[in-house]
Amino acid sequence: MGTTPAPFTADASAALGGPQWLARRRAEAFGRFAGMALPTEAEEIWRYSGIDSFDLDSFAPISAPIPAPMERGGGSSDLVVGEALARGLGPRAALVVTRDGVVRAVKTEPDLPEGAIEISAARAGGDDGEKPPGLGELGYPRDAFGELHEAFLADVVLVTVVPKVLITRPVVVVHLVGPADGTASTPVSGGTFSCFPRTLVRIGRSATAGVIELLASAGSSALVVPVTELDVAEDGCLDYANLQVLDQRSTQLALQASRVDQHGTLRSFTAALGGRYARVRTDSDVAGEGARSSLLAGYLGTDDQVHDFRTLQDHHGPRTHSELLFTGAVADRARSVYSGLIRIERGAHGADAFQTNHNLVLSEGAHADSVPNLDIDENDVRCSHASTVGPIDEEQRYYLESRGIEPSVAERLIVLGFFSDLAAHAPFEGVGKFLEDAVRQRLSGRLPGDRLSDAPPGDGDG
Amino acid sequence: MNAPSAPRSNERRGLDVPHELVVDALRAGVPGREVLFGVDLVVRSGEVHAVMGPNGSGKSTLAHVLMGKPGYQVLGGTVTFDGEDLLAMAPWERAHMGLFLAPQYPTEVPGVRLTDVLVEALASRGAGDGDAAGAERVEGLQARPAAERAWIEAVRLGFETRLLDRALNVDLSGGERKRSETLQLAVIQPHIAVLDELDSGLDIDGLRVVARRVLTGVDEWGLGVLAITHYRRLLSALVPDMVHVLVDGRVVAEGGPELAEEVDRTGYAAY
Structure with a gap:
């Protein structure tokens, strides 16, 4: 070739x-x-x-x-x-x-x-x-x-x-x-x-x-x-x-x-x-005995953006620890991909590895793929992965709306809340704030807001 | 249907713009199942109403239909608030009219701080908001920023102030959630509040504190109350002007506070 x-x-x-x-x-x-x-x-x-x-x-x-x-x-x-x-x-x-x-x-x-x-x-x-x-x-x-x-x-x-x-x-x-x-x-x-x-x-x-x-x-x-x-x-x-x-x-x-x-x-x-298309490959070699690697990421896509993450938590050393939390949201026609692998190599006994990916899909045209994977060559290890992809929780939106908060504001609060746990764990305070400010800025005027079709619950059959 | 003889606070406070929630022949349910078969109720400023009923009688359906929860369907009848068609409005518009619902099971909203919710709730109403009564109150507590009011109410209600900066209802006990609902009610100061099983999760001291705060609201700003409950327990602290007994989606009996005692004695089977 x-x-x-x-x-x-x-x-x-x-x-x-x-x-x-x-x-x-x-x-x-x-x-x-x-x-x-x-x-x-x-x-x-x-x-x-x-x-x-x-x-x-x-x-x-x-x-x-x-x-x-x-x-x-x-x-x-x-x-x-x-x-x-x-x-x-x-x-x-x-x-x-x-x-x-x-x-x-x-x-x-x-x-x-x-x-x-x-x-x-x-x-x-x-x-x-x-x-x-x-x-x-x-x-x-x-x-x-x-x-x-x-x-x-x-x-x-x-x-x-x-x-x-x-x-x-x-x-x-x-x-x-x-x-x-x-x-x-x-x-x-x-x-x-x-x-x-x-x-x-x-x-x-x-x-x-x-x-x-x-x-x-x-x-x-x-x-x-x-x-x-x-x-x-x-x-x-x-x-x-x-x-x-x-x-x-x-x-x-x-x-x-x-x-x-x-x-x-x-x-x-x-x-x-x-980025229009922004890919990050993250290779984390948790090499020495007792080494620890914490990988956090937050992403927000709007318009036609594509965010693409490929992660590898590669455990070589015994009693190594890795944890991964990737949290993202897609709006408009944006897409995101999360594909992650935890690999526990032979010899990495007592390894502890977690992988979590949460995605919020904010509009019908947006899409998120989430593919967590494990590859374990050693006994006596603890590994887990979890992933979610879904829209804004309707109960949460209703609850905030019932306080008089307009749907667009309610959704903004929920999305910011979605990122807040991640931001709170950012290595520097300014970094967490950077993410939250960026999310807030990007979301303003972008969420559907016009949810009047959800209420009243009077239409439909009985 | 006899109207309550002496709406307390209207007279005491001399409110010239009483608010009125009118439920007329309301039929409602969830897809495929009718739950309410024609309910009539009128709640005005300064009045305390109780809706009592056994499990499955439609109490919570009534609460959510009034607030406009997605998934519920109105099959007939009308609901108006100050003469306007409440059923045509989105939940937030109903809230702006002055309706408030403290649900039986307050929803957890991860990452969204209680204080931020109150700040947005008040900001969304804006200054004035066509509320003549509100304009008069502005020198008092209402003139303060939402966060400060929340703090004051937390102290009044025995709600740990650190929880104001925590995510809404996340990791809160049942009692803390009900104190939180009451706190939100006190900060927002709605005209009519629907309280769905406000006592559940509260011990007797908590119940007293919460009921006292609601009753103070009746006096302070002419709050109208529709308290929905299974047991009379709540009503011993939150004494109603009028009791409506709801069984199988119909109001089967109405009367004064003595009706609550009678229901307590005889049970719902008699209806």
């Missing part, structure tokens, strides 16, 4: 330049990509996705040469945008802003303990630099989009937390996509712009820290293929949030891969609100 789509060529990949290790890495990835077919819906992992109608040819990589990371000038205006977007998220340890996958600004708060966190761009070491340790170890096997990412990524945001430090405020990484003020990159050909944001977070032994990634674009129908690697060492703890508010015309194919070593903890929270 493997006819390489026209705009994404070996030459275009090679032209991106940068340090030798990165160029070599891109070339190798491109070779693998060229040998792969793009996925089709016939594959279980792409079922319901609509990927068959995806046309990679209509997109193009950014034109070389890529600007150097952390440039001044254009970078400062991106910093202003990043600061504005991060403002509602609460106090932070540092702010990183990328645009189109290129690191544009790093701003560390002055009171951060010196040397506790290293934040840099992988290209910062110059052409003779070395591959950052730990890069590209998680989330394999990669699919064609994963390899495409490796072949065309511009920069890597590196967040390294040294052992035994505790930093309560998160590092906020804002990924801006698409044209803003003329500083944006341009695609090589006439195709629609694409970019490949990359983040690697490494939490040292017995260290505790937090990272929030926010993906935003305006006025752009870009293809965004982000890869995030979260590596938590022994006894480490990472609170991670991913807030996706891309333009509703954009396409996202994301990979969030994590590994937690013994007695480490990952608390991950994803809020998916943007």
